[in-house]
Amino acid sequence: MFYRPEDGHGLPHNPFNAIVSPRPIGWISTRGSEGDNLAPYSFFNAVAYVPPQVMFASTGRKDSLGNIEETGVFAVNIVEYAAREVMNATSTAAKRGTDEFALAGVAKAECTTIACPRVEGAPATLECRMTEILTLRGKDNFLIVGEVTGVHIRDDCLNEGRFDVTRFHPVSRLGYRDFAVVREVFTMKRPDDA
Structure with missing residues (x-):
């Protein structure tokens, strides 16, 4: 099968x-003038080592984007298998100003370097200062x-001394309504490793 996206796929x-x-999945937490927000984004990844940088993309002008435009900060919380249901609960299209932490029963803590909430007890949280927001092609596509x-x-x-994903089993997004969990890890040396 081959298709051009502009022609449709027929599936x-x-x-x-x-x-x-x-x-x-970047479980993005933000704070704005209307309160705290927590929402999962599966267009998320690390993009640079030094300085460490991450990105996520928002389809639509969601509360996360509005809060980041207002404050310039956000936190990325890593999702573990044990939190899959509450993470999913925070994906609801709640009205502006709804605190998804409270809505889904997620405990929150304060960040250290930025004025923003984070998921208390997450395997890891990355506190971030927004460096740029790019408007992508298409209707309401934004890269943060x-x-x-x-x-x-x-x-x-x-x-x-290593961050060990087998200790918490991160959740990832597949297509459609499908998710996966990391339960098996293998190591390979690169050809130029000493």
């Missing part, structure tokens, strides 16, 4: 999200880039 569901998978200014790591997720 009952769009295969694009399923092809580009698995995708990590942030520099990481602080990192929280839950102590039980460290194993011999």
